[in-house]
Amino acid sequence: MSSTTKTKSKMITFHGHENFRHRLILATLSGKAIRIDKIRSNDMNPGIREYEKDFLRLLDNVTNGSVIEISMTGTTVIYRPGLIIGGNFTHTCQSSKPCGYFIEPMLYLAPFSKKKFSILFKGLTASKTDAGLEYIKWGLLPVLEKFGFT
Structure with a gap:
């Protein structure tokens, strides 16, 4: 068995854009390593959206050694994770999603990083479809504090 075959057999495959952030x-x-196929393949505008590309860039910034491959059509993403390193930087969020869309998953990674997470997010603070900053401040952070994360 070649090394390419071994790599492909260890990769977990998903279909569709649902739970994109959580899968990553x-x-x-x-x-x-994961592969996400058929991302909005039947839509008039197939593939990943700009805010999902933005999230992939953020994920690449807080990890070291991650490999992210996006097909030409954007309907397939291959992600090989690296080490969670954290860091100190500014992230400007896409105007179509609030900062909470990006902050929430970073809170899940932060306790496992090598360095302190210090990310300044710039963008919208709330929307009707995604977590706003109030949800994170009053809902998610108190739960994380009960597990010792401050």
């Missing part, structure tokens, strides 16, 4: 975060925490 769980792959990062578990160290497992």
Whole structure:
């Protein structure tokens, strides 16, 4: 068995754009490579959206050694996670999603990083479809504090 075949057999495959962020975060925490196929393949505008590309850039910034491959059509993403390193930087969020869309998954990664997470997010603070900053401040942070994360 060649090394390429071994790599492909260890990769977990998903279909569709549902739970895109969660799949990537769980792959990062578990160290497992994933492939996401058929991302909006039947839409008039197939493939990943700009805010999802933005999230992939953020994930690449807080990890070291991650490999992210996006097909030409954007309907397939291959992600091989690296080490969670954290860091100190500014992230300007896409105008179509609030900062909470990006902050929430970073809170899941932060306790496992090598360095302190210090990310300044710039962008919208709330929307009708995604977590706003109030949800994170009053809902998610108190739960994380009960597990010792401050």
